[in-house]
Amino acid sequence: MRKNFDDLTIADDFMFCKIMQDEEICKTFLKLTLADKIGKISYLSSQNAISTGSEAKSIRLDILVKDETGKSYDIEMQAVNEHNLPKRMRYYQAALDILFLDKGEHYSSLNDSYIIFLCLFDSVGKDIPLYTFENICLEDRKTLLNDGAKKIIINANAFKKAENKNLSGFLEYVKTGKVTTEFTERIEKMIEKLKNNEQARSEYRFISGFEMDAHHYGRQEGWKEGRQEGRQEGRQEGRQEGLAQGFKDGVMQTAKNLIDIGLSVENISKATGLSCGEIEKLKIKS
Structure with a gap:
């Protein structure tokens, strides 16, 4: 918590x-x-x-x-x-x-x-x-x-x-x-x-929320993908790939959500670990 x-x-x-x-x-x-x-x-x-x-x-x-x-x-x-x-x-x-x-x-x-x-x-x-x-x-x-x-x-x-x-x-x-x-x-x-700084408070809320969401999303999607891959190439290898893909998808979706609410590129980068260049590309696609 x-x-x-x-x-x-x-x-x-x-x-x-x-x-x-x-x-x-x-x-x-x-x-x-x-x-x-x-x-x-x-x-x-x-x-x-x-x-x-x-x-x-x-x-x-x-x-x-x-x-x-x-x-x-x-x-x-x-x-x-x-x-x-x-x-x-x-x-x-x-x-x-x-x-x-x-x-x-x-x-x-x-x-x-x-x-x-x-x-x-x-x-x-x-x-x-x-x-x-x-x-x-x-x-x-x-x-x-x-x-x-x-x-x-x-x-x-x-x-x-x-x-x-x-x-x-x-x-x-x-x-x-x-x-x-x-x-x-x-x-x-x-x-x-x-x-007493609302921007710092909001940044902490976004970062904390991202970390919890990414953990939950990565775990759930990872197990799902892992089971599918496991049937084809082996349970262990599939689980690892699924976890990685699930976490990546969660990060990208979170970045898109933060773009939509107007958070700066720098703060989105801090919250997600994505580079500023990657975030700029997402802004163009949005």
């Missing part, structure tokens, strides 16, 4: 993405997390749908950032422990590399990248606020692979153990909602403002 809009906090995906779309908020968060200088943000976008191929599993990134030096940052809010974080981060890293390296380019063109998961739980189990991982030689423990990839898991549970006061205050805010710093006070005011 979806959460009431007025009850959303920064730990909820929708609100987290809205807050992190503010360049200064996002940049401050990255500075706190990486304890490093961040270049001027040149690109910042939320809810980016990435597909690595027609048969591959697609992903949707919460926040994707690039700075003027070419470094990229994927920032994800994770409220529930699904016990798959290491493998998930591995897949996200691969998807980002495919996204940023065009055909014909040399491997050296790959930019440095950071996969950052802000979690309400301790997925590693060492009770520390920040875990930073990069590839290192096991034989001497000093030689780095220098592949430019880092993965960071933030454990909001351990906010009391963060040495940086602002980081500690931010993690406490994420975990408990308590405002203790200027940074978290600014975020809290932004959230209050968003909750």
Whole structure:
């Protein structure tokens, strides 16, 4: 069951993405997390749908950032422990590399990248606020692979153990909602403002409705198509194809409905994961 809009906090995906779309908020968060200088943000976008191929599993990134030096940052809010974080981060890293390296380019063109998961739980189990991982030689423990990839898991549970006061205050805010710093006070005011914004409220309603409708439609149509295909080519293969087609049909129909009620192309893209180009084509056909 979806959460009431007025009850959303920064730990909820929708609100987290809205807050992190503010360049200064996002940049401050990255500075706190990486304890490093961040270049001027040149690109910042939320809810980016990435597909690595027609048969591959697609992903949707919460926040994707690039700075003027070419470094990229994927920032994800994770409220529930699904016990798959290491493998998930591995897949996200691969998807980002495919996204940023065009055909014909040399491997050296790959930019440095950071996969950052802000979690309400301790997925590693060492009770520390920040875990930073990069590839290192096991034989001497000093030689780095220098592949430019880092993965960071933030454990909001351990906010009391963060040495940086602002980081500690931010993690406490994420975990408990308590405002203790200027940074978290600014975020809290932004959230209050968003909750009084009818456009944001409508966007949340549309996105939540789409997710529930797509799940229901995909499940029902998928089983129907799956049974039909199963009779011809095998039950398992047919079920998978039916699920995929059912979900796709549901997405396209939802996009058409949102076009009819006048929602912007950008918001429809966020709600459905379709590209702006695909939505423009639907508008022409409508």
